Amino acid sequence: MDKNIPYKIYLGEEELPRQWYNVRADMKIKPAPLLNPATKQPVTLEEMSKIFCTELARQELDNENAYIDIPAEILDFYKMYRPAPLVRAYFLEKALDTPAKIYYKFEGNNTSGSHKLNSAIAQAYYAKKQGLKGVTTETGAGQWGTALSMACSYFGLDCKVYMVKVSYEQKPFRREVMRTYGADVTPSPSDTTKVGREILKKFPGTTGSLGCAISEAVEKAVTSEGYRYVLGSVLSQVLLHQSVIGLEAMAACDKFDIKPDIIIGCAGGGSNLGGLISPFMGRKLRGEADYRFIAVEPASCPSLTRGRYAYDFCDTGMVCPLSKMYTLGSSFIPSANHAGGLRYHGMSSVLSELYDEGLIEARSVEQTSVFEAATQFARIEGTLPAPESSHAIRAAIDEALKCKETGEEKTILFGLTGTGYFDMTAYQKFNDGNMSDYIPTDDELEKSLSQLPDIN
Ligand SMILES: *Cc1c(COP(=O)(O)O)cnc(C)c1O
Numbered sequence: 001m002d003k004n005i006p007y008k009i010y011l012g013e014e015e016l017p018r019q020w021y022n023v024r025a026d027m028k029i030k031p032a033p034l035l036n037p038a039t040k041q042p043v044t045l046e047e048m049s050k051i052f053c054t055e056l057a058r059q060e061l062d063n064e065n066a067y068i069d070i071p072a073e074i075l076d077f078y079k080m081y082r083p084a085p086l087v088r089a090y091f092l093e094k095a096l097d098t099p100a101k102i103y104y105k106f107e108g109n110n111t112s113g114s115h116k117l118n119s120a121i122a123q124a125y126y127a128k129k130q131g132l133k134g135v136t137t138e139t140g141a142g143q144w145g146t147a148l149s150m151a152c153s154y155f156g157l158d159c160k161v162y163m164v165k166v167s168y169e170q171k172p173f174r175r176e177v178m179r180t181y182g183a184d185v186t187p188s189p190s191d192t193t194k195v196g197r198e199i200l201k202k203f204p205g206t207t208g209s210l211g212c213a214i215s216e217a218v219e220k221a222v223t224s225e226g227y228r229y230v231l232g233s234v235l236s237q238v239l240l241h242q243s244v245i246g247l248e249a250m251a252a253c254d255k256f257d258i259k260p261d262i263i264i265g266c267a268g269g270g271s272n273l274g275g276l277i278s279p280f281m282g283r284k285l286r287g288e289a290d291y292r293f294i295a296v297e298p299a300s301c302p303s304l305t306r307g308r309y310a311y312d313f314c315d316t317g318m319v320c321p322l323s324k325m326y327t328l329g330s331s332f333i334p335s336a337n338h339a340g341g342l343r344y345h346g347m348s349s350v351l352s353e354l355y356d357e358g359l360i361e362a363r364s365v366e367q368t369s370v371f372e373a374a375t376q377f378a379r380i381e382g383t384l385p386a387p388e389s390s391h392a393i394r395a396a397i398d399e400a401l402k403c404k405e406t407g408e409e410k411t412i413l414f415g416l417t418g419t420g421y422f423d424m425t426a427y428q429k430f431n432d433g434n435m436s437d438y439i440p441t442d443d444e445l446e447k448s449l450s451q452l453p454d455i456n
Helices: 045-051 054-061 072-078 090-096 117-129 143-155 165-170 172-180 194-202 210-222 236-255 271-285 349-356 367-381 387-406 421-431 442-449
Strands: 019-021 067-069 086-088 101-106 134-139 158-164 184-188 227-229 262-266 292-298 308-313 322-327 361-365 411-416
Touching (some): 019 271, 086 236, 101 236, 117 134, 117 143, 134 143, 143 172, 158 165, 158 210, 165 172, 194 210, 236 271, 236 411, 262 387, 271 349, 271 411, 292 349, 367 387, 367 421
Parallel strands (some): 158 184, 262 411
Antiparallel strands (some): 086 101, 308 322
């Protein structure tokens, strides 16, 4: 071990970022505006405020302010589990016999087990401040619902979660954590909403999808007095809150004179990757430094690498604003054998624009190779990673192995977004040798892509 760099770099509480960083302020080409699905015109603050908390809608539309103060109440909550450590993966480096230096930012140090709490607490705070009774949301694998349940119980808000049915059945413990924090959890599609009943009628026996659960949660919010809808990823406000990851990582790097060459994150809706890279991207956009950024997505849900950059619905029920993003089409549902998370059909409009401009690279990886990397990491570095995070581990290991071939001493930083304790059915599948890879054919993708709304 390098005696100048500890295994775990912990910043002090006083070094917690006091402001979030909004990368949109430094982007020359701004992400395309969200459109009202009825009028196809850019959504106004007033329209957005019917679905979202007003302050969050304001953040969603803010392309100008680079720094936004983190309210003191949120900072206090952050202190329960932040700053999160930046870890030098010395053991992994040694096992791979690579000259590369590998660091990871670990976001699994809280009960929800992932980075999602960073935005959940912010969204719950603004809902409370607005005097709302509660919020509705969807959850896929369950991490977002868990994080939001924790945040809502902290501020005394009601929390209604629509959980994708397949996860509801496969992850009973996630469900119980949410209920323990006081949330009301419904498997989606359900008969508690109009859109849910329609989807059930059209696709009997469906195991659900994120897009469908979003539609249900939005409907519930707009038809219940004193409720708004909150979303755990994809939206620009979520990337803003998640910038706390990147700001801390950058402060830790600067403190120890660590200069990452490659920054890697897994990409579902893009919030952890966006949060991790935002401040570094800011430096790149301002010409102060250069980095390679790599988004890693599942081969079975490849929105960046095989999707189209177009306006699309964020949800199956087509009630949310339209977003211009890399998308597989809102009716896309990953194959049933997919166990690694990151199942959303689209990508953050911020990351989509940065990717379209060539400022970010993207690659897709197959799930067996992801679980190989996860297992290798767990055995060497000790932490059992979430399957989602393991997409980033896969790419980090691959980049480190490339350095071994070329002899380059690159510095690699990746986001370890969470722990895998609640994902043991997926690990079981892998351990039993029952996990297979599935890559959708072009024809299959064309089926959902051909249903993209005709706007541009
Ligand atoms: C939700 C989640 C992700 C993916 O979501 P993003 O918005 O793309 O960050 C990644 N890792 C973990 C552990 C998650 O819970």
